[in-house]
Amino acid sequence: MSIEWVSVAPGRTEIGSDNRSILFGGIGPKHMAEISYRYSITKHPILIEEAEKIIQSKEASLASESEWQLAFDQGAIFGNEELEKLSDCCKGDYWNKPLDGRPHLMDDWTFQIAKQWSAGKPATRLLAKGSTETKFARLVKREDDSDFESNPQRLPANRDTARLLKEEIVIAMIVGIIPSFVWAYFNASEGYIQTGWPGLVFGGIILGLFSMLFWRPKTTSYRLGRNCGKVKPNRGKSL
Numbered sequence: 001m002s003i004e005w006v007s008v009a010p011g012r013t014e015i016g017s018d019n020r021s022i023l024f025g026g027i028g029p030k031h032m033a034e035i036s037y038r039y040s041i042t043k044h045p046i047l048i049e050e051a052e053k054i055i056q057s058k059e060a061s062l063a064s065e066s067e068w069q070l071a072f073d074q075g076a077i078f079g080n081e082e083l084e085k086l087s088d089c090c091k092g093d094y095w096n097k098p099l100d101g102r103p104h105l106m107d108d109w110t111f112q113i114a115k116q117w118s119a120g121k122p123a124t125r126l127l128a129k130g131s132t133e134t135k136f137a138r139l140v141k142r143e144d145d146s147d148f149e150s151n152p153q154r155l156p157a158n159r160d161t162a163r164l165l166k167e168e169i170v171i172a173m174i175v176g177i178i179p180s181f182v183w184a185y186f187n188a189s190e191g192y193i194q195t196g197w198p199g200l201v202f203g204g205i206i207l208g209l210f211s212m213l214f215w216r217p218k219t220t221s222y223r224l225g226r227n228c229g230k231v232k233p234n235r236g237k238s239l
Helices: 048-056 065-073 161-187 192-213
Strands: 005-008 011-015 031-035 039-042 083-090 111-118 121-128 139-142 222-224 231-233
Touching (some): 005 065, 011 065, 031 065, 039 065, 048 139, 065 083, 083 121
Antiparallel strands (some): 039 139, 083 111, 111 121
């Protein structure tokens, strides 16, 4: 089997989603990665059996999602209907991910990141540990693995749980609880609010949570400083 390799120039790329709604959101947080080394990548996905032989011979490695995305941005890679395996593993998010192009690896991972092609367009998929669904893989040959520093720039280790909790409380109040009391004030029988307020509060909370299916404010994204190269929260600017 003839494998076509294409060269990818160093550069920056964006990965992930800042939309955390259940139906329309993606893996987050949205972030920037910077790859400072040149590498070659397979132009098309190759069969997993062939890829495993090449990996075992140490001629190439599974591509990381950052390397895959930069190559895609540069128009270097293509696919048809393949589901291709990448090297990154996660628990359903990108927290603590290194941002220098190396794979995101974890000891206690739950999902492996893959790319699903459909009509020539790719989408990110999470595959459960032990899945045998992938039949293809994407390989890379790096010019020098020593380019990986011992202490790379990383995303924060965890999400800001306190901030998200405050946000959910505000959304529940505005979307569910306050409208429930307004409706009861104009439509319910006299004294209903005094006796039925626990139900109004609970119903409002449920309505607020239900809205997560379709909408949530954009979450914080992260970029790398143009001059300092440090990880910074994005403040409404394009990454």
